[in-house]
Amino acid sequence: MSGKPKLHYFNGRGRMESIRWLLAAAGVEFEECFLETKDDLTKLQKDGSLLFQQVPMVEMDGMKMVQTRAILSYIAAKYNLYGKDLKERALIDMYVEAVIDLNELLMTHTFQPADKKEQHFATIVDKATNRYFPVYEKVLKDHGQDFLVGNRLSRADVQLLETLLMAEECKPDILVKFPLLQVIEWTLNGQ
Template sequence: MSATLHYFNGRGKAEIVRLSMAAAKVEFSQVDITEKHQFEALKTEGKLVFGQLPLVEYEGNNLVQSCSTARYFAAKGDLLGSNEQEKLNIDILFEGTRDFNSAFIPYGFAGFKEVLDNAKQTVIPKYLPVFNSILSKNGSNGHLVGSKLSLADLGLLEVSLTIEELLGEDELKPYPEVQNFLKVMKSNEAIANYLRSDLRKKKNDERYVAEVQRVLN
């Protein structure tokens, strides 16, 4: 059974959900929420517990809250670890990637240059050395925990791709383990298929920002 994602016509907080579905090999389509009446209809139908997107309709469930939804699909794809210690480490590191990624979510909404300047000056120097060190210590050729793909990897993949796209690949050069990690992730067939598909949305631009604001205000 395929899933249906309801979200704005961009990446935003739904991107980690898309990555988790892709990695778990769950087929999905997206309904782009571009008009206020679409959003209001979902709320009226009681599908948005907290009145927020993203929403994924799957097997009779209305899945909301992006991290919970990502974990749900990661569990289906056996991406949460092979034992209790791995599960704990994956969850800790995944939450760390969410803190890291949150610096880029306002891109466009809080300015374009302003968000990137803040990321370069304070956020990247805080997080990338940590993840570079963890990758080096794990020594598993491109995975944060254990020897296979996990939800923590998907979280770091999302923010690494963002850095590469918005700031350029040179921003990752001081972190060779992260560079290798990104290469390994891109070689994963399921992830590669998603990244080159129409389901992969474009980076935020002025059109997208205006569209989201129109829906929400």
């Protein structure tokens, strides 16, 4: 199982998307193994590849890793995207956990019943613009760097960028009141 990491997931963003983004930020080529039928998933479950019987699953460094956060932590640590010390890792984890909370709201919007979509969208916009984005804006301002933690790219920056772009898909002007988030998005997206 050496060579390129193999990503096992459905042909869609979902929980695999952050893994794709982090590998891309690290400059790591990977192979996608899309589960196209229920039988594809069942085969992985029956052959023991899925420890908890669910995907995403990443084959890498002789392991069959499951659980998105564990996979992301491994990739971040392996490719030096996880801070220089425990304090930086704690900050990165803190920022990432909040990004994941917002990302979950964004990911589940598509699956809302038609009569709940408008309220769900309002909740996304409210939490993004009143809870999450102001914090990241303040962190960037107080830190005075181009990155959330330290002076180099980390897992937190990559996952924040992914979520910012998803939020803009829902509401293109959602970052209008957050100039530092606009700068980090422009800077990281241009790399």
